[in-house]
Amino acid sequence: MTDSMKTITRRDFLRETGYAALGVAVAFPLVGEGKDRFPDKTRVVLVRDPDAIDSKGRINADVIQHMLDQAVTTLLDKDNPVESWKLLIQPNDVVGIKSNVWGPLPTPLEIEQAIKKRVMDVGVHEKNISIDDHGVLGNHIFLNATALINVRPLRTHHWAGIGGCLKNYIMFVPEPNRYHGNSCADLATIWKLPIVRDKTRLNVLVLLRPLFHGIGPHHFDSTYIWEYKGILVGTDPVALDAVGLHLFQAKRFAYFGKDHPIRPSPHHVAFADIKHKLGTSDLRRIELVKLGWKDDILI
């Protein structure tokens, strides 16, 4: 049996990433715990702003632009947003912004446009930029992309546990159903296909109004959306999803008053790390930088 064929059990998760990988709140490690043990951490930046959404539920585009700029400059240790984006994108890049159109909770237009603006500021011509979701396999920009930006809202998902950065690339395969097995455990393999491999320069997990619990045949109830007013930015999609999962565990614990494991278990995040080596899901190996509004931050 080759290493990639080795059975991965619940016990492997308990040993390697703690309960967090299973969507259980109890006994999860603190983000960034054990500095000496894990000196090389993956940086993830969380930025929140109370004015990101107004009292009427409208998203403030200017605030979003500022949040994105803060996050990217901090992620890349730069002072200027455009200089930061120059580390990610070159003027001659063909850039696909992989969005998400799921009806109840799509990627907000304001975030798509904030990203597009910075890509254009770097010098990429508008005709070489496209924002798409379901149409990526028929979109000549995505088919010829040299760079991808991955942006979507975080939510619980009826078959993958959570819909985050990893899940967002399922539209890059012609038969998404083929990846549904075992609660989408092997979603990370999509990230190794030629159409996306090594092209993703930035992941943006939108936490403005996350859906932390889903019910019913369509897995949606507005009762379980809350205005967290944040965005999470990083280059490692596994790390972003792991932090998002951590946030959900904390929120669900607070909301339900007890541990309420996510169903199905979102083990595809841990699989992306342990089995497919795409990134890190171990919270102890992630440096979470928190900017802005701290009220009810939960993590």
Place this chain on the structure above:
Amino acid sequence: MRHSFPSRYVLISAIIFAICIMAVLMCTTADKSPKTMEMRDFVPGEFQGWQAQDTVEVYDRETIFDYINGAGEIYRSYGFSKLVVLRMSRAGQPAIVVELFDMGTSEDAYGISNFSGEGEEADIGQGSEYRKGLLCFWKSNFFVCIQTEQETPEAKEALLGLAREIEGRIATTGAKPELLGCLPDEGLQRESIRYFHIHSSLNYHYFVADQNILNLDRQTEAVLARYEPDECYLLCIRYPSPERAKEAYGSFVNAYIPEAKESGIAQIDNRKWVVAKLEREFIVVVFDAPTRPFAEDLARAVRGRLPTLAPGEVRNQ
């Protein structure tokens, strides 16, 4: 006007062509098979001012993804065969959507109905769940969901009334899974009971392993439930034969608790206890037990109930 005839001819041809295409499409969506018509007749044409549309949407095991995307996998993990969707409208009120799932057996209708199990019981059918704007129940081999986009007082009243009307039109009742009888009462969290068949369903509720180390398939039946204290999990599986159960037991112990090949008992990495027992065509596993005696007592209590279950009965062939 010399060119009026050809133009008119082209226009008429186009209209006839369009009508033909529409007729084909209508035939496709307006499935008139006896089963579909039987399910269609569960829903009244009019209810409290809501009028049912003439056409219904029909989906099968292959096309269900077109309706509920990846969530279709949940239905396909049972004996789901057909989904009939009706839309009802009333001026000034939100639309009501009725979804009728034929799950093949009453046991599987029970299983899908309890797949998440988090709403209030509405005392409709043989088991129901009500949440804001959504009411689901099961009766016989049918699972029925009725929902409205916005819960106005009128819509809520219609939702509940319509559910009772549909329930009344489903003439027969069906049996719950007999395997539920293996669950001891003491400490059982009833809302946590899940009934399923396949490996991906087990992992949905409680991740065990990426590989199918318990050899679950459409011929196996499984119940999973949480027990107080400390939320340990009890899994009871019935295989089609003792031989298959023995094979699966060996596979599980080898992959999950190899240090316990003789005893079937191990303390694992989170300091909790796992106990696995083989009994005829059954496998009983206790996960996450706080102590060894607790795990052994619970497994023993299950084994004591197994003789009451009919041996070797296999469903979903």
